[in-house]
Amino acid sequence: MKRLQATGWTLLTALMLTALIGLVGCSSDDPATPHDDAQLTAEDVAHQSGFLAYSIVNVLPTMAAKAFPGLETISGFSGDFWLDSNPDHVWTEAPDHILTWTPAGFDFSVDCEFNITSISGLANGTGTLTAGTLEISFTIVNVTVVGAGYPASGQVLVSSGTMAATITFNGGTADVQVGTQTWTIDLSDGTLVS
Amino acid sequence: MTTKTWMKGWPLIAAALLFAAWTLPAMAQDEGSDEDLGELISEVGQIYAEGYLAPLVSGFGINQNAGLYHTAAIPLTGLKISFGLKVMASKLDDEDKTFRVTRRVDLSDYLDPGDPGYGDEGLLVAEGPTVFGEVGEDGNEIKGSMTAYWHGLPVYTAEGIPALVASDYVPLVAPEISLGGIAGLRATMRGVPMEFDIGEVGKLKYVGFGLAYSVNNLAPTLPVDVMVGIFSQSLDISSTAEEATFSASAKSYYLGVSKAFSMLTVYGGVAKEESSMDIAYVYDNGTPNNAGDDEDIAFTLDGIQDKRTTLGATLNLGVKINAEMSMGNMTSYAGGLIFGF
Numbered sequence: 343m344k345r346l347q348a349t350g351w352t353l354l355t356a357l358m359l360t361a362l363i364g365l366v367g368c369s370s371d372d373p374a375t376p377h378d379d380a381q382l383t384a385e386d387v388a389h390q391s392g393f394l395a396y397s398i399v400n401v402l403p404t405m406a407a408k409a410f411p412g413l414e415t416i417s418g419f420s421g422d423f424w425l426d427s428n429p430d431h432v433w434t435e436a437p438d439h440i441l442t443w444t445p446a447g448f449d450f451s452v453d454c455e456f457n458i459t460s461i462s463g464l465a466n467g468t469g470t471l472t473a474g475t476l477e478i479s480f481t482i483v484n485v486t487v488v489g490a491g492y493p494a495s496g497q498v499l500v501s502s503g504t505m506a507a508t509i510t511f512n513g514g515t516a517d518v519q520v521g522t523q524t525w526t527i528d529l530s531d532g533t534l535v536s
Numbered sequence: 537m538t539t540k541t542w543m544k545g546w547p548l549i550a551a552a553l554l555f556a557a558w559t560l561p562a563m564a565q566d567e568g569s570d571e572d573l574g575e576l577i578s579e580v581g582q583i584y585a586e587g588y589l590a591p592l593v594s595g596f597g598i599n600q601n602a603g604l605y606h607t608a609a610i611p612l613t614g615l616k617i618s619f620g621l622k623v624m625a626s627k628l629d630d631e632d633k634t635f636r637v638t639r640r641v642d643l644s645d646y647l648d649p650g651d652p653g654y655g656d657e658g659l660l661v662a663e664g665p666t667v668f669g670e671v672g673e674d675g676n677e678i679k680g681s682m683t684a685y686w687h688g689l690p691v692y693t694a695e696g697i698p699a700l701v702a703s704d705y706v707p708l709v710a711p712e713i714s715l716g717g718i719a720g721l722r723a724t725m726r727g728v729p730m731e732f733d734i735g736e737v738g739k740l741k742y743v744g745f746g747l748a749y750s751v752n753n754l755a756p757t758l759p760v761d762v763m764v765g766i767f768s769q770s771l772d773i774s775s776t777a778e779e780a781t782f783s784a785s786a787k788s789y790y791l792g793v794s795k796a797f798s799m800l801t802v803y804g805g806v807a808k809e810e811s812s813m814d815i816a817y818v819y820d821n822g823t824p825n826n827a828g829d830d831e832d833i834a835f836t837l838d839g840i841q842d843k844r845t846t847l848g849a850t851l852n853l854g855v856k857i858n859a860e861m862s863m864g865n866m867t868s869y870a871g872g873l874i875f876g877f
Contacts, residue, residue: 373631374594374840374866375666376587378638381659382688389687447652450690474683474690475661502688 380476380503384520387502388534390478391518392525393445394471394500395509396532397454398482399492401441405430405460406489419443423456430460430487434469446531450474460487464496478502485511492516492529572736573667573782574775576697577817582833584662584682584696587635589815589837591628592667593784594866595706597811597839599624600744600769600786603710603870604724606850606858607801608761608794610750611717611877618714618876620856622726625705626868628668633699635680636663646684646692653686660684662696668706669699700736710742716877720753726769734773738780744769748792761794780817786810786839792846801850803860811839841865850874 382390400416404425411426421442423434434440434455441454456469464484471478478500485496493511500507500518507520509527516527518534525534577585603622643658664680665671672678680696716722727742734740748765752758766789773782787810794803816834841864848860848870856874861867 373629375590375632375635377631377634377636380661381638381640382685386659386685386688389689393689445689448689448691450693452689473688474685474693475663475681476685476688476690478688 382476382503382505384505384523385525387478387500387505387507387520388518388523388525390471390473390476390502391498391500391507391509391520392527392534393452393473393532394454394478394480395498395511395516395518395527395529397441397443397452397471398485398498399511399529401432401454401456401458402460402465402485402487402493403489405432405458405465406463406487413439416441420451421453431458433457456482458482463487476502572738572775573700573773574738574780574817576700577780577815578820579697580662580682581819581821581831582835583637583639583641583660584680585815585817585833586835586837587637587662588664588666588680588697589782589813590635590666590840591632591706592782593811593813593837594840595626595628595668596708596771596784596813597786597809598626598841598844598862598864598866598868599706599708599870600771600784600811601767601788601807601809601841601844602626602846602862602868603858603860603872604746604765604767604788604790604807605748605763605792605803605805606848606856606860606872606874607796607803608750608763608792608805609796609801609877610720610722610748610752610761610763612720612750612753612756614717615715616717616877618716618874620712620714620872620874620876622710622712622870622872624708624710624868624870626866628704628706628866633666633669634664635666636661638662641684643684643686643691651691653684653691656686658684658686658691659688664696665699667700668703671699671702708742710744712744714876716748720750722748722750722763722765724748724767726767727771731774738773738775738782740771740773742769742771744786746788759795761796763792765790765792775817781815783814785812785814799852801852802848803850804845804847807844807846809842809844811841813837813839844868 404414413422414425415422419441421440425432442451444451452473454471458467465487467482481499483497486493494513496511498509509518518525528535602624638661641660643653647654662682677698679698682694683690684692710726712726714724724746726744729743731739731741746767748763751762769786771784788807790807792805814836819831819833821829821831844862844864846862850858859871
């Protein structure tokens, strides 16, 4: 009888411990409601990077002009952004002062926000490009600022969803690498040429 | 259970049933859409519906598998009967108020010939409030969106639907009747086998059957009551206006333990469970290549929870009152009024 009672208490203790362990272990695993990441392909990100590069090469020359501080606009874009010098600095201020443009052939626009500083002719900064509900973030690293033409060197690091891309400026063109794949960007309109 | 106890308890349980029948539709109408669930869901396709309905599927499944017992003590001899009313609620996280579903799709389904991306594969992003998300002010409803992307840029966009009702919990009420006392077995029937109106959600019919066995029948000297059981349930919702049906099924395989201390019984248990919902409706497809066409949509969503741990207590005041909390993928609460064993 005593052995049975001891067995019973052991069983009870084991069951309660199991319940407690289950209580601790039964925390949320998968969420009940999906929150998927964007399932973009490398080519999707490359195209996004192309349009981003087009925005950047149109913004940077404004810093070389040494204009009076104030709001600046760019032909082919709607919206405006702040420009200052000493040091040369361009930045947007949502929601009233951002750049917006519609890529050729598309019906929907993209918004570009940024904060870029140029010292000794090299631009560095960060920003975002928003298209629909997708947003990509970017970091400008030592991109040369020229008053006309395209940057001769420098990179832009792009993050889109779970993917990353690197834009490298080469003067007349730029390359974008996503993983092991590389495309060339036509900087006159941001499209990919190969 | 004596006739005297019955006479005392009947007005209480009738009042509780009336209260539940009154409050459920009222809850559904507070801060809710003017359309019912079937009318809302007919405005969106399957990809959007999967995200929108996800917390409803999991919440109902978790509720169906909650409150299955209030004690592990099952009479070993003598036929006993009990009646009860159980109320269940699954707690929703902030993450369950919004959803985002992304899929690779054929853009021909969303674009006109000649549009950029027509004929190519693209990305569809459906997002917005879920069925229990924020509704917004009158005249300024918060709606979701569906956007198709080609090369990472939007080429198609359409408005989604608002939440059905803003809520932090998914509720469910279930009357039940149990018979037990033969060879340590207890059979339970739960639900209401006829349809009744629950406001914006639609019309509901809910039936479940369970069988539990007392382990004490094999080991009578155990210092605690132990039982094992199985419960299977189905819950059908039909839209009051549209050809929409939502059929939820749930199963639970559980082990329960309890110990009685005078008027108080403390109980706990673990369970393996599953739940799913079959969803069918007619979609008013407004995409460019299908404008005006109705599309029959039918798919199944599985509930997220596959196990739970329960802790609860029952107070015996002649009529029994119990309350419990279960932990799994979602936290759920259940309580009940029970007359009988």
